[in-house]
Amino acid sequence: MYAVRMENITKRFGSVTANEAVDFAAFPGEIHCLLGENGAGKSTLMRILFGLCRADSGLICIDDEPVDISGPRDAISLGIGMVHQHFRLAERLTVEENIIAGCEPSKNGLVDYDGARERILEVSQRYGLTVDPTAVVEDISVGQQQRVEIIKALMRGAKVLILDEPTAVLTPPEVEELFVVMRALRDAGTTIIFITHKLKETMEISDRVTVLRDGRTVGVVNTADATPDSLVEMMVGRSLPIHDSHRVPAKDGIFLQLKDVSVAGKKGSRARLDSVNIAVRGGEILGIAGVDGNGQLELEEVATGLQRPSKGQIIVNGQDVTGSDTRSIRDSGVAYIPSDRLKRGMVDSFSIARNSVLGMHHSAHFSHRGVIKEDVVRRHAENLVDVYDVRSESIDQPIGSLSGGNQQKLVVGRELLRPHSVVVAAQPTRGLDVGATHYIREQILASRNKGKAVLLISAELDEILELSDRIAVIYEGRIVDVRPTNQYTERELGLLMTGQRNGV
Amino acid sequence: MDISGDASNKLSKKNAEWFARPGFARFVYSAAAVVLALLIGAVLIGVSGYSVKEAYYNLFMGAFGGVYSLATTIVMATPLLFTGLAVAFAFQCGLFNVGAEGQLYVGALASAVVPLALEGLPPVLRVIIALLAGAGAGAAVGFLPGYLKAKIGAHEVITTIMLNYIATLLTTFLVKTYFRDPGPVDQTVLLPLGSRLPEIIPGTRVSLGIVIGILAVALLNYVIRRTVLGYEIQAVGQNPHAAEYGGVNVRARMVQAMMISGAVAGLAGSVEAMGTLYRFIPYFSPGYGFTGMAIAVIAGESLWAVIPAAILFGALQSGGQSMQLFAGIPMELMTMVQGLVILFVAAPGMAEMIFRRKSCGKEGGGRA
Numbered sequence: 001m002y003a004v005r006m007e008n009i010t011k012r013f014g015s016v017t018a019n020e021a022v023d024f025a026a027f028p029g030e031i032h033c034l035l036g037e038n039g040a041g042k043s044t045l046m047r048i049l050f051g052l053c054r055a056d057s058g059l060i061c062i063d064d065e066p067v068d069i070s071g072p073r074d075a076i077s078l079g080i081g082m083v084h085q086h087f088r089l090a091e092r093l094t095v096e097e098n099i100i101a102g103c104e105p106s107k108n109g110l111v112d113y114d115g116a117r118e119r120i121l122e123v124s125q126r127y128g129l130t131v132d133p134t135a136v137v138e139d140i141s142v143g144q145q146q147r148v149e150i151i152k153a154l155m156r157g158a159k160v161l162i163l164d165e166p167t168a169v170l171t172p173p174e175v176e177e178l179f180v181v182m183r184a185l186r187d188a189g190t191t192i193i194f195i196t197h198k199l200k201e202t203m204e205i206s207d208r209v210t211v212l213r214d215g216r217t218v219g220v221v222n223t224a225d226a227t228p229d230s231l232v233e234m235m236v237g238r239s240l241p242i243h244d245s246h247r248v249p250a251k252d253g254i255f256l257q258l259k260d261v262s263v264a265g266k267k268g269s270r271a272r273l274d275s276v277n278i279a280v281r282g283g284e285i286l287g288i289a290g291v292d293g294n295g296q297l298e299l300e301e302v303a304t305g306l307q308r309p310s311k312g313q314i315i316v317n318g319q320d321v322t323g324s325d326t327r328s329i330r331d332s333g334v335a336y337i338p339s340d341r342l343k344r345g346m347v348d349s350f351s352i353a354r355n356s357v358l359g360m361h362h363s364a365h366f367s368h369r370g371v372i373k374e375d376v377v378r379r380h381a382e383n384l385v386d387v388y389d390v391r392s393e394s395i396d397q398p399i400g401s402l403s404g405g406n407q408q409k410l411v412v413g414r415e416l417l418r419p420h421s422v423v424v425a426a427q428p429t430r431g432l433d434v435g436a437t438h439y440i441r442e443q444i445l446a447s448r449n450k451g452k453a454v455l456l457i458s459a460e461l462d463e464i465l466e467l468s469d470r471i472a473v474i475y476e477g478r479i480v481d482v483r484p485t486n487q488y489t490e491r492e493l494g495l496l497m498t499g500q501r502n503g504v
Numbered sequence: 505m506d507i508s509g510d511a512s513n514k515l516s517k518k519n520a521e522w523f524a525r526p527g528f529a530r531f532v533y534s535a536a537a538v539v540l541a542l543l544i545g546a547v548l549i550g551v552s553g554y555s556v557k558e559a560y561y562n563l564f565m566g567a568f569g570g571v572y573s574l575a576t577t578i579v580m581a582t583p584l585l586f587t588g589l590a591v592a593f594a595f596q597c598g599l600f601n602v603g604a605e606g607q608l609y610v611g612a613l614a615s616a617v618v619p620l621a622l623e624g625l626p627p628v629l630r631v632i633i634a635l636l637a638g639a640g641a642g643a644a645v646g647f648l649p650g651y652l653k654a655k656i657g658a659h660e661v662i663t664t665i666m667l668n669y670i671a672t673l674l675t676t677f678l679v680k681t682y683f684r685d686p687g688p689v690d691q692t693v694l695l696p697l698g699s700r701l702p703e704i705i706p707g708t709r710v711s712l713g714i715v716i717g718i719l720a721v722a723l724l725n726y727v728i729r730r731t732v733l734g735y736e737i738q739a740v741g742q743n744p745h746a747a748e749y750g751g752v753n754v755r756a757r758m759v760q761a762m763m764i765s766g767a768v769a770g771l772a773g774s775v776e777a778m779g780t781l782y783r784f785i786p787y788f789s790p791g792y793g794f795t796g797m798a799i800a801v802i803a804g805e806s807l808w809a810v811i812p813a814a815i816l817f818g819a820l821q822s823g824g825q826s827m828q829l830f831a832g833i834p835m836e837l838m839t840m841v842q843g844l845v846i847l848f849v850a851a852p853g854m855a856e857m858i859f860r861r862k863s864c865g866k867e868g869g870g871r872a
Contacts (some may be wrong), residue, residue: 306748344749347742359750367732468694
């Protein structure tokens with residue numbers, strides 16, 4: 001008997017096939033990972049199950065009964081709940097208001113808040129989902145908001161809980177807490193479908209794994225029988241070589257230096273960056289490790305002129321560029337892979353060709369007397385797409401029509417092709433699948449091996465450990481430690497990142 | 505994390521394809537919208553108790569039936585071509601210039617007054633200086649909202665609306681106080697022949713203005729498609745954060761785009777004053793600046809499309825007049841048809857929105 005069985009599901013969007021004869025089945029009371037690269041069709045399959053879109057063909061059974069799900073309402077009444085990657089909460093309302101919205105318990109014609117609160121607390125205690133029902137949603141952390149979503153689903157009677165990339169937004173300690181909750185739910189009989197592309201989490205939490213690739217089911221395995229390597233091979237259809245992280249001893253001079261740099265916070269709050277001193281030499285990667293939101297964004301923007309420091313100096317290639325605008329800092333030799341690709345890194349309605357010169361469009365190479373040299377730009381774009389393996393139909397198609405991985409390859413390629421001695425790479429592989437992540441990490445290593453100074457800012461500790469020659473840990477806007485990578489243990493880093501300095 | 509929805513990429517690709525549709529497809533679509541609007545207009549005319557056949561016969565003849573009608577259509581379309589272009593250009597920078605009307609008034613007054621002080625100069629020079637004066641005056645009025653937006657973040661829609669009142673009333677005040685032609689009416693002195701825009705079709709009022717308008721479209725299209733300035737203006741319009749990342753001075757581009765937009769709207773006033781009225785008359789514009797917004801919406805991303813859109817509205821205007829004159833059907837019915845055209849052309853955007861809600865599109869991933 002299966003809690004959920006989906007057979008032969010096919011779904012097309014126009015000419016694109018998202019799911020092709022996909023089979024999926026989950027037992028009651030198991031944590032079942034739906035693993036696959038971005039674009040493999042995982043979310044589409046689960047959106048079909050939750051009634052957000054309809055399959056073109058195929059059969060869905062819940063508890064071995066064929067069902068027709070034409071909307072989320074049907075799904076909810078069948079005991080299916082879904083926690084989306086982007087939460088659907090009203091930020092200004094309280095936790096309890098959000099949870100009961102849509103099925104408000106009433107008493108004498110009024111909303112029965114006391115009763116609701118009692119039930120929320122009961123559910124939250126049973127599974128370790130600690131929340132304060134009276135807190136306003138916008139004031140609580142992302143991890144807590146996720147718990148609100150889970151409670152919401154449980155209170156609507158979910159016996160099958162779909163979690164769409166739930167760990168993407170969480171800090172490492174929050175991920176651990178989520179896993180505790182997931183195990184508690186499983187032990188109480190809930191079926192959890194966990195959509196992810198992260199191998200480590202798959203291995204840690206799941207009982208069984210279904211792997212999708214290019215919209216098809218590649219296989220179903222018991223996690224106990226799988227290895228990370230075997231799963232990668234199923235996901236990408238080949239095994240990935242290990243990075244050549246041959247470290248060249250940094251011998252060149254300091255190419256990028258921040259001296260005593262501070263960024264003031266908003267009125268009354270603590271400084272976003274507090275007297276940061278870092279120096280990056282040519283031929284080395286300095287990794288900045290830290291939990292998201294501890295000053296990483298300010299660091300990348302201050303180093304590239306998007307924000308002005310309230311104190312301190314920024315020195316690029318020996319020149320003081322403090323207070324210069326972004327154009328002159330970048331023109332002095334700074335390649336910059338921004339953490340927010342969609343917001344900063346590209347104009348998504350512009351063609352690939354036009355995006356391939358963003359930030360260089362004004363240079364003498366690409367323009368003459370204010371007129372853009374169209375043919376030079378096009379040749380540059382063709383070359384970029386070719387060298388950096390950007391999968392596209394034409395350089396005239398809007399960059400917004402590419403997949404996230406290909407967009408990022410274009411951004412990385414554009415930055416590494418411009419004349420530079422410094423690379424500021426912020427969250428360079430965020431949200432990318434295994435293949436693209438591997439490729440981009442290799443490019444960053446290659447850049448280091450060519451003698452560039454790389455400042456790598458990443459919330460992925462694995463990435464920092466794998467690539468960096470030295471690691472600086474940032475916590476609440478301060479650099480709390482800097483050492484060569486091999487002089488940290490993972491545990492030390494974890495403690496430093498969470499501000500427990502004395503624990504080391 | 506930004507794009508991780510499996511469906512969203514495919515969907516945004518679909519959106520992109522829609523927007524990348526060639527100009528021809530868009531033209532066909534717009535033509536269909538016009539036909540649909542005219543069909544509904546026919547129903548309205550019929551319900552109101554008029555003869556549809558007579559109405560549309562007169563509409564067509566008044567717009568295209570002969571040299572005089574065609575000329576009237578072009579005369580009506582000329583100021584709309586400029587105001588439509590002005591609004592469409594500001595759109596490229598993500599700015600909504602609601603102030604074309606006011607910019608048009610100051611441009612008209614400048615062009616009606618400046619040549620009077622240049623009697624000694626040869627006509628060609630006089631006309632050129634007068635046009636530049638009109639463009640300059642419009643640019644100055646465009647500068648203000650651009651500067652306020654860049655400096656303190658004041659929304660351009662609010663500031664341009666308010667400047668419309670100021671500019672319109674200021675021109676009236678200036679005419680009454682300083683530039684009034686002696687006589688019973690508040691207006692400036694009639695421009696001498698050498699200070700007017702010459703007629704290009706003798707015996708009609710079609711002036712050089714329409715040619716200048718088409719040249720302006722060509723020039724600004726070149727600026728947008730080929731120059732660094734145009735690249736940066738579009739980047740600011742599409743994604744100011746990315747523009748900033750690309751080293752673009754976002755504020756300066758906003759001010760420049762508003763000034764160029766204001767200059768073009770100022771020229772709308774210039775060609776009216778120098779090519780049609782031959783003087784400045786307070787409150788002469790029947791809302792050219794506002795109709796320009798509708799034209800810009802219909803033209804969409806393409807500046808070239810401003811030309812057919814302006815001619816369409818010119819034709820509805822001149823045809824509507826003859827319909828009123830010869831068939832006794834109120835002009836308002838044609839204004840309704842104009843409104844329906846805008847509605848139907850804007851409809852795919854609405855359909856897109858509804859479609860996105862109902863499909864698997866995920867917020868965050870796909871973008872319209």
